């Protein structure tokens with residue numbers, strides 16, 4: 439049903455996501471933005487043709503893009519126990535709740551990079567057919583991992599180069615937009631050592647070649663320094679976490695600037711998962727429980743300061759960062775994607791506008807949806823979120839959504855959910 443609407447706000451993000459257009463109106467025709475004009479230029483009889491929403495003294499920005507979710511995980515300390523024991527039916531119901539939480543917080547595009555195939559593709563079918571509300575979903579389905587490797591229980595174990603290539607093809611057949619590889623072990627999986635690679639660079643490269651042939655991006659989880667090197671050598675498009683754990687359990691990090699130079703020169707993006715990181719720090723400061731590190735890391739823990747220092751160095755050397763919260767992990771609730779921007783300002787030294795652009799325009803471009811979403815410009819899909827106050831003055835406002843508009847249709851108005 440084609441509807442025509444106007445949304446006015448005291449502050450509307452400009453087309454570059456670098457500043458405000460004061461007292462502007464976003465004019466929407468169907469699911470697309472028709473124009474962005476000063477509110478005073480609206481005709482006096484605008485309400486005859488358009489449904490007019492005067493949002494008031496708020497900040498209207500493009501809908502948030504979050505490039506890292508696990509839709510069926512619970513975002514609680516027992517996330518591992520739940521996802522390894524719950525039925526598929528329970529996980530599907532949990533997913534429906536989680537993606538709605540994300541949407542109502544202002545996330546209008548969500549990339550899931552690791553959930554069981556039976557859940558992720560079915561949940562997206564339900565969203566597309568209007569059975570449940572949810573953001574635009576880009577999906578990897580199950581991550582590709584080694585036998586007993588990181589997140590093996592999601593369902594796709596592939597060890598040899600040939601098995602990995604077949605797994606890439608299988609995910610394409612199921613409907614994947616993107617391939618997720620587990621280049622190293624991870625904190626979430628007791629049997630997978632985060633300090634060591636799971637695949638040689640040659641196997642990752644075979645997966646990259648196959649993903650590119652099938653017109654998909656390929657991203658890889660990596661916590662170990664050697665995993666980062668393997669991903670850079672293989673041409674992985676996005677590195678997830680990109681931590682630098684030393685293979686020796688008595689050492690914390692093994693950072694190397696030569697690899698970072700190559701990463702920057704290749705244009706390989708990093709999702710530093712720093713929103714998740716920041717929430718964890720804040721919970722510790724508040725005396726709340728967080729998960730202990732993996733046993734392979736516990737002997738010589740990597741500190742928060744270590745991780746911040748290496749991420750700042752990568753950024754200073756020209757590596758670009760996407761916003762991905764790792765939604766579903768223990769301290770990454772689905773409604774808190776705005777923490778990504780907070781972390782980029784607080785921990786990485788971004789300006790507020792750089793962090794707002796990272797959460798919208800930049801990450802939209804990185805995950806190849808920048809031609810349809812990520813900015814408020816004529817012709818783009820009308821995905822928008824209004825925020826309390828002014829996030830360019832206080833970035834914490836990124837977590838204070840008031841209205842959410844998806845494809846031109848409000849799904850939350852004045853703080854009240856409509857879906």
Ligand SMILES: [Zn+2]
Pocket residue numbers: 506507508552764
């Ligand atoms: Zn993750």
